[in-house]
Structure formats: structure tokens, C-alpha cells
Amino acid sequence: MINLAGRDILHSWQKFVFTGIGLGLLIGVTLTMAGVYRGMVDDARALLTNSGADLWVVQKDTQGPYAESSSLKDDWVRSMLGMPGVMRASNVTYFTMQVKRASQDVRAMVVGGEPLSPGWPSHLLAGRHITRGHYESVADIKTGFSVGDQIQIRRQFYKVVGITQRMVSSGGDPMVFISLKDAQEAQFLKDNDAILNERVRTASNPLFNRPSVPGLLEAIQASQTSSHNVNAVLVQIHPDEQPEQVAQPIRRWKHLEVFTREGMEEILVAKLIATSAKQIGMFLVILAIVSAAIVAFIIYTMTLGKIREIAVLKLIGTRNTTIAWMIMQQALGLGVIGFFVGKVSATFWAPIFPKFVLLETADALSGFGVTMVICALASTLAIRVALQVDPAQAIGG
């Protein structure tokens, strides 16, 4: 038996292939859009996973450190280590800033922490972890820095000694890791002009500048420029403990806010990126509808272009099911080509995106299913036209 669909495709295969590729690019855009959404959610999750923490201890009544600002003293970490169920705890600071690279600047999240403790990247692509207590950094590869580069953060230069990957903030900004002390200084250090202004302001306050108490002014000014604050304490709990059970006494007795992994994910995914995720979700829905419409119209016009041939087929006594199957096969074939072209193109252009684009296999599979269903549904429109063709048209004008 001759495969009518195959014959028809071969007859005008260029038209078929190019239509498929065009459709494929559209599907590629749709898949990429889904990837962008997945990437946003994954950025938020990666932030939590890579920090390696089970609990986030932050300032009371805040939803820090990512969604809101939080500030607590850096000696809380010792109190945390004394709480039941806590295995490891470490201080961490976060601040987002424009980091200078050569003549341009990169948006990055500067993280202060200690190597091999929660919050620090666990894997590197090149270089090493920091060994000096100051002025060394590990940067995410997306910042564009390579080992040996100098990063300027505030007034200090930090040498990049290591490169890591997929360490991003919830907004997808790549991270730069520096030692905690440097970060505390950088976060709260003002520029020199501001410091000088502040000194003069303090000196002109008669309460602080008292002639009968020599040294008072100097002491106050020294205390103004030092900082012992951090944004959060990351806690790892013993494997056989429940996070909520460890969190409860900290909330109750230490008067701090504690988030578990679920709570933090809720804040990040449901609150922090909710609006932008919805925005992209909306776009994705419209794109899917537009794609479906375009597929339907393409198949419809392809069928209309073959009206004479279908009439001839009918004239020679071809069964309706055969004709319907032929159109359906062509539609599905178009869908298959389109899907693969789309998947391949999305995979190729996804890494070029400035932010992370996550193409999930499950998404691709459901995308394939949806494409097939849309193609099948779209072909019914064309089949209906084809079945209504009058065989007389084959010989008519």
C-alpha cells in the first residue's frame, strides 16, 4: 500500500520542511519561555540548595535575608551552636551590588562566609577556595571573571582565586564570595567622604566632644566605623532531627525568626518572584495559544492548497478515512519536526541567555504531547474541509 502522506510530503518536501522549521522555531520560543520560568524558580531553589542550610535564622519579625533585609549580631552563631539539634552554624552576609569588571560593571550578589561552611560553594570549576583571611574571592562563572582577575568591591581589590557555577541569588545574579570579615566591612563601610562628614558631625556635637573627657570623641568615632552585624545565620541540623523541632526553641527562647527550607522556598518562590513568574506564565499561555492557532492555520492552508488533489483522490474512489488519516499524518509529522527543531534550537540558544534557562525533560515531554494534541486538533479543521470537497472539482475549473 502506498503511503499517501509520505508521497505527498516527498512531492513538496521543501515546503513541508521549511514550514516545520518555522513552526519549530515558534515551539522553540515557547519551550524557552517555559525554560525561563523554570529557570527563575530554579534560581530561587538553587540559592537555597547551594547554601546547604536547613534553617535560616534571621532578625525577628523579618522575612530575611533574601526577601527583606535582616541584621543580627555575629555572635548569635555561638548561641545557635548551643541549641539542641544544631550540627553546624555559620554567619553569612548578602548584599547586591554592581561589581566593576574592567570598564563595565556586573550585577552580582556579594556573599560573606567561611569556606566549607554553610553558605559557601561546595564545588569549584577552577582555582581554589580562599586561604587568606582577606581580599580573596570565589566568583560564579557567569560574572565573567577568571582566576587571577581583580574585583573591586568598595575601596578594596579582591583577587579571584576560584570559579564556581550555578551560585546565584534569587534574582539570578551571579554570586561573588568573600570572607565574612571583608564582607562585614564592605557592607557597612561608607565611602571616605561620608566617613569624614560623619566624623565632623560627631565632633561638632558637644555631647561627644567634651574637653573634660579626653579620648571620648576618638572612641565614639572608632565605634562608628566597625560592624559586627550579619544578615543571617545558616544552620545545619543533625540528620535525625526534624527542622521544625529545632526551629521552635530558637524562635521561642532566642527571639529570632527561623525559617525552614519549606518556609524559605515559600517566601522565595511564592512571594519574591511571584509577580514576575506570573508575568512570564501569562506570556507562556498566550504563546501556546498563538502557536496552536498558527499550526491550525498552516495545516488548513496546506490542505486548501491540495483541494484539487484531494478531489482527484475522491474521484478515483479513495475512502474518507484514508484522506483524513493522510491529513492527520501530515499534521503530526509537522508537529514532530516542529517539536524537534524547537527543542534543539531552545537547547542551543538557552545558554546564551543572560539568566539561567532550565529546560526540563518533563516539560519537553509534556510539550511534545501538547504539540501532538494541538496538531491533531488543528488537523480536524482541515479534515472537515477535505471531506466536504466535491470530487467534481477535480475536473472542474
Add this chain to the structure above:
Amino acid sequence: MKISLNPQKILFLTAGLLILSAIAFVALRSGPLAPVMVTVEKVKEGNFHAELFGIGTVEARRSWMIGPTAAGRVLSVKVDVGERVTKGQLLAEMDPVDLDQRMASLDASLDKAASAQTAASAQQKDAMARLDLATSNMQRNQDLADKNFISPGALEARAQEKISALAMIQVAAANTKSAGQELTRLKAERAALQQQRVNVRLLSPVDGVVTTRDAEAGSTVVAGQPVLRLIDPASLWIKLRIDQGRSAGLVPHLKAQISLRSQAQDRFEGQVERIEILSDSITEERIAMVSFTRSPMGISVGEMAEVTLQLPVSAKAISVPNASLHQQGLTTGVWRMVAGKPVFAAVRTGASSLDGQVQILEGLQADQEIVVYSQKTLNADSHVQVTPSLVKPQTRQSAAP
């Protein structure tokens, strides 16, 4: 049989092949089939050069605050910041207020006391003369009384005269002594005032350099408040702060390499002079004092310095890059490559060097293969593929101007 290949078919086949290979590429590159790229390295054995790193500020080992010992007003300041001063040089003077007038008053009192002393000694001589007279009168009247020429009453009057004269001598002697004491007291008082007068002149206790000028002529300072500060420029050293967690092996006399912020391209030699017993509990840093072998030119107090301390070379030890260390719960370990699969091996780590090598005390042997870099955090089920490098430094460097 002949296979006819017209250009259309070739084009069709090529397109098909291209799409198939692209699909294969996509399947292998993303999704669950894709392996985690890693780099591996052999565990090295050799001498281990551990170092310590810290930052510090340049400070003067000896500094002086020059100020008055009593509250007062500054009369004049003779030197300015940066001037070298010698021991005993007049640096500043406090207003003596009424000290000079009080000296003049004391001088007059001294003169008066000297006169009083003269008067007292004259009085003493007069009393002596009176005693002589009373003694001879008494003698004469005694003879007359023996011969009953005068009444016993008359003799008693002479005796009383003699006793009075004796008492007068004692009074005069005491007066003389008192006048002498008064003179001594006044002299001591004057000396004290003189001392105070000298004290309002602020003199340099050493050869040094003026670092600050904290008060100007006319300003009032309290006792102990500095008018000037001096340092000994030959005594500059560095107050070095080293993170407690990275300070293992810190002992006196370690060789130091010092890099000053103002002269970042130069390295200066030095050594650890002493280690403070008190470490900073707030910043969790240990404090060590590092002296220069030769003091650099143009150095400023308060300048920041980076110091690298060389620890003694250890005996043969095995070491791994710190990038290969991972933390699983409370265990530190590395991923060993065993038959192409990663296996977590717990290790006990020792000292670490500044170039990122960590000494391994237990858990690994030389020449075992370990994972150094990986694209993702590994776990025991990770499907890995070994590659020479995960980044391309050469192309990046050549791309940069």
C-alpha cells in the same frame, strides 16, 4: 543494483542526518543522561610549605603624649607636626598664671625671714649679756649677804634676776631656731614653686618626631590631655591580626613578608617580634607584632599592611587542593575516583598553605585519584566524565586585550 543519488535526495539525507545528530547532541547534553564533568588529580606527596596571612596596621612601638600635669591654658606651642625633636627640647609652654608673682612674694618672705633670724640672734646676745650682769651681781650680793650687810630678801631678788636672765637666753635661742626653720620652710616652698614653674614648660623626654599637635596657644587643657604626641620613628612595627581559625603555627621569630598598601609592588622583610597573650575576642583574631628588618622609606603610622608568615617546611606529607574538600554533615572528605565512579572518602586535614594545598593526615594515600573540580555537587550516584579542564583560560586570556 544501482543506487541513484540525485541532488535532492542527498540534500534530504544530509538534512535528516543533521537533525538526528542535533537531537543526539541535545539528548546527551541536557537532561538526566548528561554526565557531570569533573577534573581529577593524583594525591601529591612532598614537602609542604604552609604559610599564614594577616593584615595589620603600622604602629609605633613607643609613643608619648606630652601634656600638662595640671589643668591650665596653653601659652605657646613651639614645634609642629613632623618636626624632629631632641631630648630636653622645649616643645610647648603652659601659662604659669601667677607663679612668677608668687615667687616674688616668696623671695620677699625669705628676706624677711633672714632679718627675723638676725634679730633673734641679736636678742640672744643681749640675753647673754644680761645673764653675765645678773651672775656678777649675784656673786657680789652673796658676799655681802655672807657678811650680813644686806637682808636675805635683797639676795633672793638677785637670784631671781639671774634665773630670769637664764630663761631669757632660752627664749632667745628658741627664737633663733624658729627663725632658721622659717627660712628653711620658705626656701623649700620657693623650690617647689620653682619646680612648678619648670613643669609648665613641656620638654621632650626623648629624641622623636611630633605626630600630632592637639592644642594651640590659648586653649585650655585638663591634666593628662595631650598637647603634642611624639613617636620614635625607629620603632615602627606592625600590629598584625590573624584569624584565630587560620593561625595554627604562629610563633615568635617567624620570617615575614610585608606588603604596604602604599607600596604594594614592594615586599619588605621582617619577623614576628612577639605574640600577644590577649587575642581579640570580638573579631576572633590573634594579634602579633611584626618588626621590619629594615624600616622602609616613606612609611606612615596607621598604614595598612598585608603580612605573609612562612611556617617551617614540614616533613614529607601528602596534600590535596582545597577545592577537592567537601563537607558531608560533620565529616570532611574528598571524592575518590574508583573504577570511574566517585566514592566519598573521609579525611583528617592538617595545615593549609596559602596556595590552596591542604595537608592530609589520614584517609588518603599518595597517587590515589581524587576529583578536584566538578560542575555540580557530586553524590554517590553521580555519573561523571573526566575532562582536563572545566574552563578555558587560554582562550579567555587571548580574547582579553
